[in-house]
Amino acid sequence: MSRFTKLLFALAFVAGAAQAQTLVNVGRPATAREIAAWDIDVRPDFKGLPKGSGTVSAGMAVWEGKCASCHGTFGESNEVFTPIIGGTTAEDIKTGRVAALANNRQPQRTTMMKVATVSTLWDYVNRAMPWTAPKSLSTDEVYSVVAYILNMAEVVPDDFTLSDKNIAEVQKRMPNRNGMTNAHGMWDVKGKPDVKSVACMKDCPPTDLRSTLPDVSRNAHGNVAEQNRGFGAVRGVDTTKPAATAPLAGRGVAAAAPVARPAAAPAAAPAKNNALALAQQNACLGCHGLKDKVVGPGFAQIAAKYKGDAKAGAALAAKIKAGGSGVWGPVPMPPQAQLKDADLQALAGWILNGAK
């Protein structure tokens, strides 16, 4: 073998080894613009944070138009999602530990009580809000909304402008910045468990009955008989009736087998009509009850208000699409721009008919 051939073999071998390391012609390089388009995450050290800024007052304007309907005017609402604001104090801002987490004086734990890093707020608002139109806010709008949230929690003053330049300073005022720990064994699969039980087998310590399902909750999940198979070793309990108290003996086999034929449960039954399905699909029922007010007015209330108004159909369809405020109270309704015209018409007609 000539030295030249030896060299060829050696090269071929190297190339072969290299090929085994890479998946030839599977996937392709990502372009810089593609990475920029998707690489939106922002870390606690603010890696990934784009340049920009926003004021508290600009944030309030965005908030009232796009956030308040779910989160309340002051971020305190528990109607649709758990509250964002509440339970933090000036003292917490000094210590970096939210006292109410230890003394449990706040009835419900809010986002601002728990969140340790301001990057978390920025990242989530940017990637997932507003809820019905995620990723539609401009960078400066995100800064503004985060500034407004921080202002409502009294972390920054009314005239504050939040920017990529000062966000690290704001981090030093986060009320629960010292409240998180990673010192536990539940991240690593080989981590050490925190609770150690012993498998007693015989004559173990006596136990007491400490808690049972309250009677009022017996039928809270629908008729459980309809959520079990109608044959086999057991049946589902008919929870529309009070619990039986008589012992089984003497009641007979057939008497203990109440379910004759499976029936679809109400929770999973198909929507009665297309408009109701549309309302469910588009989360309208998060804010509107069929009859009564939730955040916005009940559909029957809207129908009553516009009864006999021939133009109400077109006006209501337009309003659902564009959003609005002021008619039913201070909390505005965000635009539902994702709806097609035909669906808008169907929804408006159905609502004006009393949402039946």
Next chain:
Amino acid sequence: MRDNSKSGRIVKAPENFVAPELAHEITKEGLSAERRGFLRRSFMAAGAALAAGAAGRAAAQAAGEGDPAILTLPQHSRTLGQPVAANPYGVPSKYETNLLRRESPGLTRVSQASVAFTPLQGLFGIITPSGLHFERHHQGWHDIDPAQHRLMINGLVKNPKVYTMDDLMRLPSVSRMHFIECGANTAMEWGNVAVPTVQYSHGMLSCSEFTGVPLSVLLEDCGYDKKNGKFILAEGADGSSMTRTIDISRALDDVIVAWGMNGEMLRPENGYPLRLVVPGVQGVSWVKWLRRIEVGDQPWATKDEAIHYIDGMPDGTYRQYTSIQECKSVITTPSGGQQLLDKGFYNITGLAWSGRGKVKRVDVSVDGGRNWRTARLEGPVLGKCLTRFNIDWVWDGAPCVLQSRAIDETGYVQPKINELRAVRGTRSIYHNNAIQSWKVAESGEVSNVQVY
């Protein structure tokens, strides 16, 4: 009154109505006219005993000439049936429509950020039917066109890359069976008993065979930074763009970028066309509609690892990145909301699992934890996978409390609820892996209780 020829329910013939001597004689000598008469009288006597009460008519009917389900030839034995592929994809029997995914009323306001629970009370074995796999979404689900779906890998990698589904599915795949459990499974039971059945107490649990390419293959392909790459961020393509930090050692171990579930493509509700499978780790890390993996040197503390899925401790601190689903088990039959039909023999059965490996043993108590017997584990027993257990039980009609307790291969013993609370307090929401108790009343009704 029920018409049993139409109702579809089976009325049992009275059991054990033949005296042992007669049974032996018939077996040995065959049926003579005399023995036939004995047999008939015994049957009627047994039927009459059963017929007491409301069920009289049904049993009496059975006691006459025999069971109408046998004596009257049913339509399906006398008519032409459906052609093949009448249901080209297949749907369950119309008699099986009771077992569905269900929301827990009042748990969430908006169904796009909600959960629907798997009906564990009626499932067999360890595989969850794909259509009953639990759902939990943060901003609603979409049915994404696989031709338009992309996976990007960037961050601390030499070659940031984009893969199409065509690319990924060219690669050699692995198929592995794993459980997936939401970190909030059984959350509602941290304080007191709150829900009636195992569907709502434990139904954020499913188990499937997942098919895909190991994430390590793709990270190698992109030349991840072995020195500084300490974590990955997985990100979804839905509105919430769910993001989760995963330790790189975990990511390189048994994590799969999966497209297959139980032999078919993922269901849209479960991340079609691509999701991450992170065995042993809570479901939120199994990012659905996976669009991006970033390699980094620090954790990200994103919303669902800084506000939710953190464990509130009694001193007011929160444990962050608590991810491993520790060893747990639950009896699925008999379970809350079910009704025993009679005294006598039952098979107590349920599921056990551990995020740290294989289930080694399951013990069952029928006296509220005073005495325990070791159950049979049905194969296969796989790591980070559901394991089915069975144990015989004869119910004597007295009230009792059923419990199961799993032990995994690390020796960890599933704790009692008071043992968990002693360490984690009562303000926790996530990672409740306590022993579950079901009370059997004299009436045969089974209900959810807590004992300790």
